[in-house]
Amino acid sequence: MTEKAPADGANDLSMAVLNAIQNPVILVDENGFVAFANWEAESFFGASANHLARHDISAFIPFGSPLLTLIDQVRERRAAVNEYRVDLSSPRLGADKLVDLYVAPVLSQPGSVVVVFQERSMADKIDRQLTHRTAARSVTGLASMLAHEIKNPLSGIRGAAQLLETSVNDEDRALTRLICDETDRIVSLVDRMEVFSDERPVDRVPLNIHAILDHVKAIAKAGFARRIKISEHYDPSLPPVFANRDQLVQVFLNLVKNAAEAIGDRADGEILLTTAYRPGIRLSVAGTREKISLPLEFCVHDNGPGVPADLLPHLFDPFITTKTNGSGLGLALVAKIIGGHGGIVECDSQHSRTIFRVLMPASKGPAADDETPMTKGTNG
Numbered sequence: 001m002t003e004k005a006p007a008d009g010a011n012d013l014s015m016a017v018l019n020a021i022q023n024p025v026i027l028v029d030e031n032g033f034v035a036f037a038n039w040e041a042e043s044f045f046g047a048s049a050n051h052l053a054r055h056d057i058s059a060f061i062p063f064g065s066p067l068l069t070l071i072d073q074v075r076e077r078r079a080a081v082n083e084y085r086v087d088l089s090s091p092r093l094g095a096d097k098l099v100d101l102y103v104a105p106v107l108s109q110p111g112s113v114v115v116v117f118q119e120r121s122m123a124d125k126i127d128r129q130l131t132h133r134t135a136a137r138s139v140t141g142l143a144s145m146l147a148h149e150i151k152n153p154l155s156g157i158r159g160a161a162q163l164l165e166t167s168v169n170d171e172d173r174a175l176t177r178l179i180c181d182e183t184d185r186i187v188s189l190v191d192r193m194e195v196f197s198d199e200r201p202v203d204r205v206p207l208n209i210h211a212i213l214d215h216v217k218a219i220a221k222a223g224f225a226r227r228i229k230i231s232e233h234y235d236p237s238l239p240p241v242f243a244n245r246d247q248l249v250q251v252f253l254n255l256v257k258n259a260a261e262a263i264g265d266r267a268d269g270e271i272l273l274t275t276a277y278r279p280g281i282r283l284s285v286a287g288t289r290e291k292i293s294l295p296l297e298f299c300v301h302d303n304g305p306g307v308p309a310d311l312l313p314h315l316f317d318p319f320i321t322t323k324t325n326g327s328g329l330g331l332a333l334v335a336k337i338i339g340g341h342g343g344i345v346e347c348d349s350q351h352s353r354t355i356f357r358v359l360m361p362a363s364k365g366p367a368a369d370d371e372t373p374m375t376k377g378t379n380g
Contacts, residue, residue, distance in 0.1 A: 022279065023118055028071060030111025032056045044117060045093065062090040067115070070103045074113045080104035094350075158183040202247060202340070206240035206363035209248075209298055213273050216252040220271075225260040229270045238275055241296055242363035247337045251345075254330045255300040255356045262304030262354065272301035278359070294343055294359040307349035315347050 263269035
């Protein structure tokens with residue numbers, strides 16, 4: 001019996017479904033050419049579907065890649081194959097292109113195979129985020145110990161130095177003043193760390209993230225980022241985020257300030273704030289089988305020099321900093337706050353391109369009354 005050809009409407013629906021998939025999907029024909037690529041595949045390969053269709057798949061992946069062998073195996077066996085942690089890193093695709101592959105035959109088109117790419121980066125980032133949370137908990141214990149065991153002796157040292165200051169000559173008075181200044185500096189550091197030991201639940205309500213980001217931008221433009229261009233690219237359809245307003249302001253002020261300091265005096269320096277909806281990102285809850293969906297993505301981009309590769313995996317650990325006078329607690333605090341909200345924060349960095357990405361759960365309720373509706377789109 002002759003099969004009926006699918007109607008144009010069915011073809012349109014199939015294309016819409018494939019383009020809605022968040023993973024890159026390609027169809028490789030019997031000659032090795034890319035006969036189809038969805039939107040995610042175009043982004044993954046950095047080329048349009050028309051451009052991909054004019055070339056063999058080997059032109060877009062590293063020489064000797066296991067993917068070519070997998071395609072040949074699937075054609076020969078006519079059975080699907082999974083392969084995990086395949087490295088496709090190359091100058092064309094970029095660094096750290098580690099993927100899981102699903103390769104399956106298209107039985108109605110002999111020799112053709114479908115390849116689905118699952119980028120490992122997000123899974124690995126979530127694993128690292130759990131490490132960040134452990135580090136934050138370590139700082140919590142350390143902060144409590146410092147508050148009780150260091151601040152009291154420091155108070156006595158400072159008091160003794162002040163008493164000595166009244167009975168010594170001018171030359172020695174400079175030394176007593178140094179003692180006071182240094183004890184004040186240590187107390188200030190301990191005070192900053194005490195934030196980590198505060199485990200009280202925070203008040204959270206549904207919030208409009210765009211109102212938060214606009215507030216942060218206004219503060220930045222009035223102060224530390226007055227000479228830097230700050231642009232926005234917002235998704236106006238985002239649902240509210242369930243969060244504490246003051247803490248989110250603190251998080252994004254920290255990230256924007258880091259971006260501004262990375263840019264420095266560059267004349268072409270720019271910070272870009274973006275929001276997007278990313279379905280499919282889920283985080284396992286420790287001790288249960290439950291998974292929390294983290295579809296809300298908020299990013300701070302900058303075109304500074306980037307984060308050194310050896311520092312990137314430890315960026316959210318306490319006391320890690322590239323600043324001359326930095327304490328290394330700012331990003332650790334960011335990780336603690338976002339982790340306390342059930343989200344994750346990560347950093348992608350290459351030369352002249354750094355992105356701090358915050359992923360958080362959506363709220364099921366409407367935004368708080370004092371927040372403006374989410375109607376803002378792309379802006380400059």
